[in-house]
Amino acid sequence: MQTTQPPTQPEQTPPPEAQARQELFANGFLAGLAAGILATGIMLLLNIEFHGVSLPEEMGSWITQLMPAPLFAFLHQLIGDDAKHVLVAIVVVGQCAVFGLAGGFFNQVSGHSSSAHPRPDGKSTTMRWSAGLLLALLLWLFSGLLLLPLFGSGLFGANTTSGLSGSMWSMGVVGLVYGLLYVLLRNLFSVREQVAKEALDAQAARERSRQTRRDVLRSGGLVLGVGVMGYLAWRFISNGLGSAGTNVAHITQNFKRKIVPPPTPNYGTLQPAQNLSPELTSNDQFYTVSKNLVSDPTVDARGWHMEIKGQVRTPYTLNYDEILQMPTRQQYESLMCISNEVGGPYMGNALWEGFPLSTLLESAGVKEGATKVVLHAADDYSDSIHLSKALEPTTLVAVRMNGQTLPQQHGFPARLLVPGIYGMKHVKWITGIEVVNYNFQGYWQNRGWDDAAPVRMTTRIDTPLTGATLTDGRTSYIAGVAFSGNKGISQVDVSLDGGASWQRATLKKPFSQITWVLWELSWTPKAGQYSVVARAIDLEGNVQDPAIASPAPAGSSGYHTISITVR
Known part of the structure; x- marks a missing residue:
């Protein structure tokens, strides 16, 4: 067949x-x-x-x-x-x-x-x-x-x-x-x-080339996709595991928003503790954040000038030599970025030197009806503060940092310091100061971030590190920093049981009310697993908010928590 x-x-x-x-x-x-x-x-x-x-x-x-x-x-x-x-x-x-x-x-x-x-x-x-x-x-x-x-x-x-x-x-x-x-x-x-x-035979070579390219692209795309997804999953899981178990519901239920009268600060001497932040942050260790993706501006002082303009009677311009001739004063101040997570690294404390912004505004003569002061920067960044804030004596135009000429990465030739509000308002590389009579919205405000931006009180545990193992019976120190913008810190409490009970920490007397405060608690642990939590109270008696909130749009809140093991 x-x-x-x-x-x-x-x-x-x-x-x-x-x-x-x-x-x-x-x-x-x-x-x-x-x-x-x-x-x-x-x-x-x-x-x-x-x-x-x-x-x-x-x-x-x-x-x-x-x-x-x-x-x-x-x-x-x-x-x-x-x-x-x-x-x-x-x-x-x-x-x-x-x-x-x-x-x-x-x-x-x-x-x-x-x-x-x-x-x-x-x-x-x-x-x-x-x-x-x-x-x-x-x-x-x-x-x-x-x-x-x-x-x-x-x-x-x-x-x-x-x-x-x-x-x-x-x-x-x-x-x-x-x-x-x-x-x-x-x-x-x-x-x-x-x-x-x-x-070679054109058709055969072309087919082999196509198949090879397809295989490479498929395998490469698969590897890239798996790698990206794996990395993001690892970050998500590790971030989740890194948040120790705090009884947020219990803390919130028993939360007392304000203490009257405010506690008297428990100032004392701190013992040297590994990983505790220095009271002053060096210029090279001070955090830097900007909108710029590729590079921050490098400003040449010889061609730089700063305009004072807008709703003023006498606009004028200053060059670098002229601002260096202005009477200056020193001011200790801490800064924190609005995108800082609870327990995050975007905080620092420095000794700044400059002159009050009010000096420039008074020389220009602010017109009636003015409501805000807009700061323009060399990298096209802009932000604004209310006129009343601009006239406060602690709102400075800084030209020096920790005894040195203001570094380029921190805003040379001049930057703004505005105690009590987040770092995005402390405009760097200032080129213009404009007084306006309308509700100006800056670079980040147009992207949904809060315009008022008051610092939300925070406490960070620097030591021990989360996941650390301590020795049973050996004296250890739990230490860190607390910051409330321009309201100071009167008390820091530490919990060793996830917020069920609290112990009062010792504070190091700060340089000023607008800096962070170093704190420390001596502890002789016993074997076991511990969830360590810290919170602060400011000089007005306000207690740190335990409700968990992400940085957007008005800054993060919640209590920094770490997990440690004692053996």
């Missing part, structure tokens, strides 16, 4: 025209991607060294503006201190991908035009340099007329610190680097591909 095999379907292959277009796109994409990586590096370098415009910086700022404050705070907590770097990496990778796509599509179009030198067999091999100049021009126009306005930076970055001219020339340089390198690499890839085709 004879059997017949069903006819096999011939393998479907793309038409020659489609294959040619795919090859053109692939070559153009690879050339565009490689050229884009270098061009992006040049862009970031020009931004850091010569104040050129940075598309990743502008796009990152735009993304954070679209992001609700709770989501921003959640991602910051989930990813940690590297959140800004992760965002930068994502934006930079995205920009390089756009460069690659631009190269791929441009090569498809130019592959059938006179911009390429045809071979006798009709295939395009080399591209003229003029095509690279055309591509550079198109990208320059696309960035200046579409992207930068979309990001709120104005036509050709007119609203950025770089200004119109600075943005136009820096984008021009980046475009030229990209366009010329693209042509060079595109031609190189084309020649190499042509040589390979002469040695």
